[in-house]
Amino acid sequence: MILHIISGGETGGSKNHLLSLLQELPKDQVELAVLQEGRLAEEARAFGITVHSFQQSSRYDVSAIQKLKKLIEAKHVKIVHSHGPRANLFVFFVKKMTKFYWMTTIHSDPTLDFVKGGIKGRVFTALNRSVFSSIDHFFAVSERFKQMLVTLGIPAEKISVIYNGIDFTTPDSPNITRTELGVEEESFVITMVARLHPIKNYPDAFELIRKLREKGHSVELLAVGDGPLKEDLHQQVKAYEGIHFLGFRTDVDAVLRQSDCLLLASTSESFPLVLLEAAKAKIPVLTTDVGGVRELIQSDEMGAVVPVHGIDEMVLEIERLIGRKAQGVLSEGGQALYEHASNHYSVTQLAKATWHTYQQHME
Known part of the structure; x- marks a missing residue:
């Protein structure tokens, strides 16, 4: 079993990337976990994807760590694929308690994820960077991003470049003027x-x-x-x-x-x-x-x-x-x-x- 985990509040490119990918993967072997309900979880369920929602009371609610651990063990998850800093941090703590292979997709420059976030932004940036050494494999969505990860100290052999993609055959929305x-x-x-x-x-x-x-x-x-x-x-x-x-x-x-x-x-x-x-x-x-x-x-x-x-x-x-x-x-x-x-x-x-x-x- 492969488990993807993401914050769940995303509405832009990372949401669309993940939904496009999950629709193409075997639904009996790949499931999704979110830390909060939102459009992403709603759309994933509509596509027939199994969604586990931990529904944090706030982004500082750490009860999701134990919930994630129990889910991984109950489902015999072999690979956890995380998306984004918040998901990375929770997977980091779970990995200390149970065994699985950890992959992550880098959707954005980790040094800029919390730009203009003040002291909190600097703290979260440092936390996100600190977990990178525990990740087993990285997906970079461009060669340029792979080189950025290398400059951050990630060995090149731990990075796969896989370009983003969309379904060019999906029906169009009704025309507007x-x-x-x-x-x-x-x-x-x-x-x-x-x-x-x-x-x-x-x-x-x-x-x-x-x-x-x-x-x-x-x-x-x-x-x-x-x-x-x-x-x-x-x-x-x-x-x-x-x-x-x-x-x-x-x-x-x-x-x-x-x-x-x-x-x-x-x-x-x-x-x-x-x-x-x-x-x-x-x-x-x-x-x-x-x-x-x-x-x-x-x-x-x-x-x-x-x-x-x-x-x-x-x-x-x-x-x-x-x-x-x-x-x-x-x-x-x-x-x-x-x-x-x-x-x-x-x-x-x-x-x-x-x-x-x-x-x-x-x-």
Whole structure:
């Protein structure tokens, strides 16, 4: 038996990564444990995945440690696969009391997971880093993240690079119109699908829109997501025009189909699933140079990769894409991105490579 464990409160890329993976793995051999109820557990159950919920009274409720230990022993779990700092910490304590092989997927830069968290953030960052020496094997979702782990002292032979993937065959959400989204039909629509979190760097996206509109371009930004900076960002955006907050949505694919390009302005990422979602929607992407994005963006027609905080470079690249739209060739880049991504970043390859690694350690 293989047990995945995650906090359970995730709503973004790590949630989608895990759900995509679990749907492809044998449901009679793989189960999920969460430390709290949320969308992740609800969706997992809807997919027929067995979910064990420890339902902590708070994130400091350590009763989940004994519950996790009992579950591992009762199910004769051979491999525990953790996701995220909170799950890592609980598995660390359980591993001292019972035997299993521990794997973890690194979804984000562990030095930045608690950025702007003050003293608590620094404590949690140090705790997360301290458990790494007890983990038996690491999954990195890009070659760049593997190198980051090596610089943190993880032996290269303990790291497998397995790229993220999505199901390019799932049915689309019902179509929506630009009018329903509150944007003008003739605008160049840029969509950003990201948590309202410091790492996602929304202020640079706002400044990009300001500069483009200042230069006379009819551009609008759709911000899809929720998060801890919601109030702050809503205050900031009052100084800008052409920016629309859509909040959390379950029809991201429909929003992307009404967009001209996807924007990723993050200061740190691993291999963002949202880039693959843009590829499925057949629109080009503009992304900062984070994680494994260069391994996806293979040509100028597919989009562009710019430096972190490279607002001037972003402006130039959006102007280039605006020009491609005027020439009627913007969609060709989206098609090229779709063909490359669907051939190399499917959920099938993600599950196959993960299962192969499990089998190497199931004896």
